[in-house]
Amino acid sequence: MMNPELVNKFRTLQTPFYYYDLDLLRNTLDNIQKHGIDKGYHIHFAVKANFNHRLLQIIRDAGLGIDCVSGPEIERAIEAGFKPEQIAFAGVGKTDDEIRTGLKYNIFSFNCESLQELSVLNELASEAGKKANVAVRLNPNIKAKTHKYITTGLTENKFGITPDKLPELFKILPELKSLNLKGIHFHIGSQIRDMEPFRQLCEKINIIREQFEQEGIELEHLNLGGGFGINYDHPDKEPIPDFKHFFELFSQNLDVSKNQQVHFELGRSIVGQCGNLISKVLFVKKGISTNFAIIDAGMTELIRPALYQAKHRVDVLTSSKSKKYYDVVGPICETSDTFRKDIELPELQRGDLVAIRSAGAYGEVMSSNFNLREKVNTYYSDELL
Numbered sequence: 001m002m003n004p005e006l007v008n009k010f011r012t013l014q015t016p017f018y019y020y021d022l023d024l025l026r027n028t029l030d031n032i033q034k035h036g037i038d039k040g041y042h043i044h045f046a047v048k049a050n051f052n053h054r055l056l057q058i059i060r061d062a063g064l065g066i067d068c069v070s071g072p073e074i075e076r077a078i079e080a081g082f083k084p085e086q087i088a089f090a091g092v093g094k095t096d097d098e099i100r101t102g103l104k105y106n107i108f109s110f111n112c113e114s115l116q117e118l119s120v121l122n123e124l125a126s127e128a129g130k131k132a133n134v135a136v137r138l139n140p141n142i143k144a145k146t147h148k149y150i151t152t153g154l155t156e157n158k159f160g161i162t163p164d165k166l167p168e169l170f171k172i173l174p175e176l177k178s179l180n181l182k183g184i185h186f187h188i189g190s191q192i193r194d195m196e197p198f199r200q201l202c203e204k205i206n207i208i209r210e211q212f213e214q215e216g217i218e219l220e221h222l223n224l225g226g227g228f229g230i231n232y233d234h235p236d237k238e239p240i241p242d243f244k245h246f247f248e249l250f251s252q253n254l255d256v257s258k259n260q261q262v263h264f265e266l267g268r269s270i271v272g273q274c275g276n277l278i279s280k281v282l283f284v285k286k287g288i289s290t291n292f293a294i295i296d297a298g299m300t301e302l303i304r305p306a307l308y309q310a311k312h313r314v315d316v317l318t319s320s321k322s323k324k325y326y327d328v329v330g331p332i333c334e335t336s337d338t339f340r341k342d343i344e345l346p347e348l349q350r351g352d353l354v355a356i357r358s359a360g361a362y363g364e365v366m367s368s369n370f371n372l373r374e375k376v377n378t379y380y381s382d383e384l385l
């Protein structure tokens with residue numbers, strides 16, 4: 001995926017840095033247009049996956065909406081030119097200030113995660129003399145078959161309202177005069193590669209929807225959240241996730257009434273594959289049972305391996321020598337600062353460049369200045385090629 005000309009450019013730049021392939025992002029968005037938007041689905045980009053300005057502009061130009069999980073994300077989305085009526089706002093712990101931010105802009109939907117949040121939102125909306133558009137986030141108790149730290153749709157997780165609270169919700173709803181209940185919202189987890197949990201989600205929603213209808217509540221929209229996974233093992237074989245298959249599953253399994261909108265909030269599947277973290281080998285150290293390739297990027301630039309035991313593909317860009325086994329590790333004083341253990345790579349030496357692949361989602365945005373490390377530079381395909 002990295003041509004020699006590009007690698008030569010990389011050699012002139014200070015490492016580590018993030019490199020984004022904007023053509024891949026555009027092709028991914030075209031694919032979403034074809035298989036999702038053209039089929040009538042409404043797609044929001046989950047901005048927490050990557051709030052990079054250039055990426056946001058491309059995503060905005062493709063006509064997507066935004067899914068936010070904080071007040072500052074709402075502000076960032078507005079700054080980037082998204083319209084308030086395209087903004088959904090989720091989060092289990094919205095502060096009063098964050099709620100006021102959403103009210104100020106009259107956003108598309110507050111996705112409320114508890115009954116208490118509904119009454120607080122009602123009060124704040126009433127104070128502001130506004131009616132807030134609301135979707136209730138329901139926790140459908142579905143195993144997403146992903147890492148436990150990115151599972152969100154089980155009743156043991158902190159997210160959403162469990163369906164046993166629905167009778168109580170129906171009881172208090174008429175008193176919440178400053179709320180407009182518009183929809184129901186779900187988000188069962190992230191990096192979901194097996195489609196079965198999504199099929200189960202459709203089944204649960206079909207049942208829950210009816211409960212609302214029986215109460216005489218017409219839902220203008222169903223929001224299914226995000227979570228669609230990407231291929232971290234073989235990014236070049238599957239640079240664009242199979243959106244056709246993904247959206248077809250919903251058109252086959254989800255009951256939707258006439259005029260009811262269906263929304264998705266995709267993060268990782270939109271930006272994951274277009275980002276790479278480029279890093280230089282600082283030292284190669286022979287251990288007792290393994291060789292350590294110590295690179296200049298660490299968990300401060302990409303925390304996913306340390307946080308979720310995530311495995312990113314490591315491609316060597318500047319060596320094609322015979323292969324050896326390496327642990328690829330960062331410079332940070334934490335043993336979890338390890339990108340890969342025991343992988344076979346072309347023989348490395350000091351100064352070689354590596355690309356840590358599929359780093360466009362939850363990469364740059366999760367970087368920190370632990371060890372007083374500075375934020376790294378970002379480059380884009382259209383300025384290097």
Ligand SMILES: *Cc1c(COP(=O)(O)O)cnc(C)c1O
Binds near residue numbers: 191
């Ligand atoms: C994180 C998040 C998403 C996006 O998840 P991906 O796995 O990146 O698609 C969507 N909706 C909500 C509410 C989220 O918190």
